[in-house]
Amino acid sequence: MTGAQALLKALENHGVTEMFAYPGGAVLPIYDAMADSPIRRILVRHEQASAFAAQGYSRSTQEVGVCLATSGPGATNLVTGIADAMLDSIPLVAITGNVFKQLIGSDAFQEIDIVGICEPIVKHSYFIESADDIPRVLAEAFHLAKSGRPGPVLIDIPKCEQIAEVSAETMKKLNNKENFELQLPGYKLPPALDVTQIEKAVELITEAKKPIVIYGHGVVLSNAEAHLKEFLEKSGIANVWTLHGMGAYDNTETLSLGMLGMHGTGAANFAVHHADLVLGIGIRFDDRITGKLSEFKLNKKFIHFDIDSSEFNKNVPAVVSLHGQIHDTLPTLTKALPEGLEKQWSDWNQQLTSKKKAWPLDESKAGKLTEITVINQLYKIMGEEDIVLVDVGQHQMWAAQRFFPKKSRKFLTSGGLGTMGFSLPTAMGAVFSGHPVWSISGDGGFQMNSQELATIAQDNLPVKIIILNNSFLGMVRQWQELFYDKNYVDTPLKNPDFVKLGEAYGIPSFRAETQEESKALLDKMQHFEGPILVEFKLEKEENVFPMVPAGESLGNTMLSKTQQIDAA
Amino acid sequence: MTERFILIVVTRNAPGVLSRVSSLLRRKLFNIDSLTVGRTTNNKESRFTIVIDGDEAQANKAALLIDRLIEIRSVKVLKPDQCLRREIVLARVEITSPEQEALLESSHAEIISQLIFKEGDLITLELIDTSQKLDEFLEKLNQADIKIVDWVRSGVIAMQNLE
Structure with a gap:
């Protein structure tokens, strides 16, 4: 059994059924061995798409998506997708081939130090020194990718170790599906919960007059949605969410005030700006939700829940830090909380709901x-299980403000890295969840990965493709309009005929230019089997509001060009 | 003067660990005053002594980030007075007067450990002390117009004081 065969067998033993990949010289031994593997390959048209498709698989199924690329440019093309997974804490196993070990360091053809390049953007990485290490490294990679704070793991395998024979013992263990012992002595999962922190948290909450909960991705990654519901119902504290927190709680509840941040709702931003106690549950207080940090921190205390202790006191000082899986920490706090607290903040809650x-x-x-x-028309017809993937920019924010999915993992987007071109390839991975998948992109972002129409057509992946075409890089244009005196440099786009483009790939494609056509075509898409593309020709210069201008406080949220929320 | 903190980091002795630690500190914009690494009594482990310029909050932040790396066994943050710190300087100097030579001789009292050996017209000094003491001594050589032909310092190693 060769290293390549061992890799495929180990992947199979880990339950991998699909892999997003692109062939090349330094992975040929792996491709050669694929004929004997039950793993289905999805042949992408650019390696970046393989990393995003694998992410779509992870984001929608909770399993670990796998992508594979050759050395050199194949490997560097993965970089954006790996970085995106790191910033959003998405489990991912990325496998690259590399040149023969004897050639490493010689600037050989298609040689690149991908382990070095990816160092800042992976949870961990491996360079395979010996074929025999492959099954153990793969076991470690899956464990690391999924456990604790999830993230991407890179495995770089020189071609010689793909060809080399593994030991008889390794082969036997693989064939018997035995476990390989992990060698991760330095890898620490969170310690048992510190009970004194729970006591302090209860004290802070019972002293608070204007508390607010901000919940985020951590709730979803920790599968703590039910615990969040219990906590919010028992405490009666109003709540807002981050982009990735969406769907972790019923966002249509009265005390659910909306998404927080740069394009958060007026009520959500008002609430956090004026709160005296913030409970940050599975969030990292990034600049897009805090606005001007010095003002964000003023006059309030923070209780911070996170699995990653390096998040505590990173951006805001936590009076209480609850370190651990939210499904452990939050229910403990809920239990310790006295009943009937909501009376204490009923005036505050009333103020917030009236702002809403x-x-x-x-x-x-x-x-x-x-x-x-x-977006409104689509939201109306979408089923509970439907997954929507948005790209990056104006439409992402309009959709984030208006989608209230009943479940988590139904609104997928690139939050941390903000990668244009995310939606289409990531949707290709999300279809393996078995749920209907809608991919929304703007005319700019769509063209960053439009080559994937070929993958979608070849594998008949049932992606419902929406192109929101306003003939601009809309978000940048909005900033140019508001802050650069309408100096529209390089934001107007001369676009291809998207309908013809879709048809060229053999995908049924249509265009909507009126509200009626839009509604009819969305209905058609909903019931369509297989891939379908619709271009929506839109008004050109719409702006997303509310908006907090970059570097300003949440108290300066603009509800429109002329109206601000009352900062006082 | 800015504050200094000392991080004692025990890691797996594996390829790439030094690069992971140092590149992490670079990309998070920490100011590294000194970084040394060597094996411990356990040949599967390495031990780093990292001196960081910055306040305690920054030092703790650096420790948490380093600890997040997969191959890190333990990280300890110490104030300078909580540990025994030593650095080695090798300096090759040119002596042109008896006064200068006397200065070298008299420094015995100031430096914890000092070896002097002559190599032709040159004198090579091997000095061991805290970085601050070594800085002060080198400044003295400078003021006495002793020409330093070549010199190197090892970076700081540190060990926590017993309670």
């Missing part, structure tokens, strides 16, 4: 086709 009513989100413009029209 006073500052509704922008409606769709009568008679015009805009992003908001399409």
